[in-house]
Amino acid sequence: MSPSPFYDLDAIEKVAVNLFHGWGYNFYRLENQLRADDLLVRAKVGWLLGLARGGLDAAESAFRRARLGPLTREKPLPDAEAIAGAQTLERLSHAIGALEGKIRALPAPENDRMSELYRGEAATLQRLIASDQQLAGLAETLRRLLDGKGGEWMVEHAAAIEEGLRAIEASLHARQAALLA
Numbered sequence: 520m521s522p523s524p525f526y527d528l529d530a531i532e533k534v535a536v537n538l539f540h541g542w543g544y545n546f547y548r549l550e551n552q553l554r555a556d557d558l559l560v561r562a563k564v565g566w567l568l569g570l571a572r573g574g575l576d577a578a579e580s581a582f583r584r585a586r587l588g589p590l591t592r593e594k595p596l597p598d599a600e601a602i603a604g605a606q607t608l609e610r611l612s613h614a615i616g617a618l619e620g621k622i623r624a625l626p627a628p629e630n631d632r633m634s635e636l637y638r639g640e641a642a643t644l645q646r647l648i649a650s651d652q653q654l655a656g657l658a659e660t661l662r663r664l665l666d667g668k669g670g671e672w673m674v675e676h677a678a679a680i681e682e683g684l685r686a687i688e689a690s691l692h693a694r695q696a697a698l699l700a
Contacts, residue, residue, distance in 0.1 A: 553644035560651040561622055567658035568619040568687075572612055574665045575673060579608035582670025604674040611677065614684050615661075621691060622654065626698065643698065650694035657687045 524530060586601035661683040665673065673680065 553648075557644060557647055557651060560655060561625055564651075564654045564658045565619045565623045567655070567662050568615055568622065571658070571662040571665050572615040572619065574662075574668070575608060575612045575615065578665075578668060578670040578673055579605060579612060582608060582674070585670075604670065607674050607677050608670055611673070611680055611684075614681075618684060618687055618691075625691070625694065646697045647694060650690060650697055653690045654687065654694070657683065657690055661687070 582601075583605050587597050587605060590597065661680070664676075664680065664683060668676075
């Protein structure tokens with residue numbers, strides 16, 4: 520009787536190594552760990568921005584209920600200032616959502632032979648660590664800024680929120696430059 524192929528460790532190892540190379544992946548390489556870390560950090564940054572947007576959306580909803588109640592005969596037109604405030608909150612929410620989408624779609628260095636030949640993949644991923652740290656710090660700062668605040672406060676401090684969004688956008692541009700270097 521021939522031995523079972525499931526117990527031939529040399530053959531199993533060869534099959535596994537061929538699969539890993541075919542998939543372009545060997546999970547014992549530093550580059551793969553760095554790439555996975557980059558994906559994880561970007562997912563967490565997106566999560567933080569999602570929390571910030573969720574808080575802003577809840578504040579906008581409460582703001583609209585409080586300031587833009589139902590129209591009456593005595594007050595047939597909504598307050599222009601309240602409409603402008605609600606539009607500001609809506610615009611900020613869309614801006615946060617757009618940044619979240621950009622961050623989730625950011626590229627990582629390719630895992631192919633040409634990239635390895637012309638550019639050190641690990642070195643590029645190491646440069647991205649600083650960008651990832653900055654993105655995470657900025658996203659958490661924005662989340663904390665908006666956490667528990669009401670719509671009135673957010674409308675009054677829209678300039679500070681927009682400044683945070685511009686800082687995150689600048690960090691995204693710096694990350695893209697690091698990929699091209």
